[in-house]
Amino acid sequence: MRPARFISLEGGEGVGKSTQLRALGAVLRARGMEVVETREPGGSPGAEAIRHMLLTGAADRWSARAEALLFAAARADHVEKTIRPALQRGAWVLSDRFLDSSRAYQGMGELTDEDILTLHRIGSAGFLPDRTFILMLPEGEAESRAYSRDGDGSDRIGGRDSAFHRRVSQSFARFAAIEADRVRPIDASGEAAAVTARLLRELEDLLP
Ligand SMILES: Nc1ncnc2c1ncn2[C@@H]1O[C@H](COP(=O)(O)OP(=O)(O)OP(=O)(O)O)[C@@H](O)[C@H]1O
Numbered sequence: 001m002r003p004a005r006f007i008s009l010e011g012g013e014g015v016g017k018s019t020q021l022r023a024l025g026a027v028l029r030a031r032g033m034e035v036v037e038t039r040e041p042g043g044s045p046g047a048e049a050i051r052h053m054l055l056t057g058a059a060d061r062w063s064a065r066a067e068a069l070l071f072a073a074a075r076a077d078h079v080e081k082t083i084r085p086a087l088q089r090g091a092w093v094l095s096d097r098f099l100d101s102s103r104a105y106q107g108m109g110e111l112t113d114e115d116i117l118t119l120h121r122i123g124s125a126g127f128l129p130d131r132t133f134i135l136m137l138p139e140g141e142a143e144s145r146a147y148s149r150d151g152d153g154s155d156r157i158g159g160r161d162s163a164f165h166r167r168v169s170q171s172f173a174r175f176a177a178i179e180a181d182r183v184r185p186i187d188a189s190g191e192a193a194a195v196t197a198r199l200l201r202e203l204e205d206l207l208p
């Protein structure tokens with residue numbers, strides 16, 4: 001029997017991660033697999049409480065260092081309480097964002113990529129997904145998808161300026177280029193069903 005797998009979906013705001021996570025979950029369940037759909041920040045009661053603290057309030061509510069530590073703490077709880085137990089009982093776990101979001105959002109300013117990886121080693125023993133998909137979409141398209149969903153209301157981090165979000169997207173693209181074994185770029189344009197088909201092609205070698 002093939003082992004349970006941990007898959008993360010990553011990318012900037014509005015690229016279609018949540019939509020694809022649900023679609024992928026439905027396809028895998030139709031094959032008889034147990035699937036746990038989860039998200040970050042969040043995915044366990046403790047991490048959901050931290051999510052609320054991270055995504056609400058004033059833009060300067062947290063310093064860059066406090067913010068990175070809170071994401072790492074939420075992830076530690078998520079891994080321990082939700083992800084590892086699900087994998088141990090044989091379920092596949094699909095997570096809407098994981099470590100690479102911290103690397104892309106928190107690891108390119110006051111803190112470096114190495115700092116974020118160090119926090120992850122401390123918080124979650126360096127636990128990594130078996131495969132990570134980076135959903136890629138031209139900037140304007142992602143923005144208009146997010147706008148059609150949220151209007152002007154975005155969360156504390158989503159509301160940062162477009163230069164910030166451009167750097168985030170560039171960081172994600174870099175991870176896909178330099179960590180090609182784990183991290184796969186996926187063209188997120190076109191119909192949702194076409195994107196799901198691209199994801200499944202890139203997952204085929206791991207499927208039972
Ligand atoms: N392939 C697609 N074509 C057109 N619209 C789409 C497509 N996929 C998703 N959408 C729509 O775009 C919006 C953003 O999608 P979704 O919430 O899945 O993105 P996300 O990456 O999870 O966003 P965020 O990180 O900001 O939460 C939603 O309104 C969704 O219905």
Ligand SMILES: Cc1cn([C@H]2C[C@H](O)[C@@H](COP(=O)(O)O)O2)c(=O)[nH]c1=O
Nearest residue numbers: 040041071097098101102105106157158
């Ligand atoms: C995991 C993680 C997330 N973020 C940011 C990215 C988004 O702006 C929000 C999460 O909102 P979503 O609608 O659920 O995608 O949080 C981050 O900055 N760092 C992280 O590690």
